Amino acid sequence: MSTGFEGRAPTGAHTLYITAGSGNSYKPVQVLAQRGPGGIPCRLRPVNVLDGETRRPGFLAINPRGQVPFLVTAEGERLGESNAIAWFLAEGSALIPASPLHRAQAIQWLIFEQTLLEPRISPARFFSTIAPELREANAARFPGWIEAGHAGLALLDAHLTGREFLCDSGYGIADIAVFGYTHLAREGGFDLDRYPGVCRWIDRVQAQPGHRPVADLPTVEPIRPVAA
Numbered sequence: 603m604s605t606g607f608e609g610r611a612p613t614g615a616h617t618l619y620i621t622a623g624s625g626n627s628y629k630p631v632q633v634l635a636q637r638g639p640g641g642i643p644c645r646l647r648p649v650n651v652l653d654g655e656t657r658r659p660g661f662l663a664i665n666p667r668g669q670v671p672f673l674v675t676a677e678g679e680r681l682g683e684s685n686a687i688a689w690f691l692a693e694g695s696a697l698i699p700a701s702p703l704h705r706a707q708a709i710q711w712l713i714f715e716q717t718l719l720e721p722r723i724s725p726a727r728f729f730s731t732i733a734p735e736l737r738e739a740n741a742a743r744f745p746g747w748i749e750a751g752h753a754g755l756a757l758l759d760a761h762l763t764g765r766e767f768l769c770d771s772g773y774g775i776a777d778i779a780v781f782g783y784t785h786l787a788r789e790g791g792f793d794l795d796r797y798p799g800v801c802r803w804i805d806r807v808q809a810q811p812g813h814r815p816v817a818d819l820p821t822v823e824p825i826r827p828v829a830a
């Protein structure tokens with residue numbers, strides 16, 4: 603069944619390897635859904651991370667780092683890291699700020715997300731919601747993730763209080779990237795009610811034209827090698 607996310611797959615389309623339920627995979631896919639007129643032909647290829655597919659030769663031949671999301675462009679160029687892929691796919695759209703200062707602000711938030719939010723919220727959520735059978739074995743790591751995650755969320759909340767979006771230029775790539783895991787933090791055991799500025803921002807992001815929920819990411823299916 604079509605989720606509305608899948609690009610049709612004309613010759614010359616990019617291929618974006620993703621996995622369902624992932625805040626990282628969600629970011630570039632949200633960009634594809636929201637970049638507006640002049641959409642980019644891009645087919646989505648779900649990869650079965652839980653089944654170890656990212657660590658098998660078929661996928662490692664595509665991305666030796668063994669992670670998704672991963673983009674193979676229509677020209678065969680390769681690009682990893684969710685925020686870099688999201689930026690690349692957003693180029694030429696209103697999701698990328700126009701002025702040098704606002705672009706730099708956006709980059710600042712992409713780095714903030716990868717250093718102060720994602721490494722803390724993502725594992726807590728993974729072992730709570732995606733693979734709860736492994737939670738007990740990782741129980742000792744939770745207090746560190748939760749404490750550090752709250753520190754990142756508190757900084758985010760302070761910035762968002764009195765602001766509509768992360769950058770002065772308005773809704774864009776920074777909001778998409780930071781939203782990826784922030785809106786899923788409750789699934790990792792974070793009480794977001796402590797952060798009213800974050801909660802109101804989540805509502806505003808979800809109200810943006812073209813916004814799709816993370817649950818719309820195509821579900822897992824075995825990877826099929828794609829000629830690059």
Ligand SMILES: N[C@@H](CCC(=O)N[C@@H](CS)C(=O)NCC(=O)O)C(=O)O
Binds near residue numbers: 624651
């Ligand atoms: N910093 C990377 C993190 C990517 C990442 O952790 N991907 C996970 C799924 S969310 C993955 O591919 N895990 C499979 C593995 O490591 O084997 C990004 O932002 O893209």
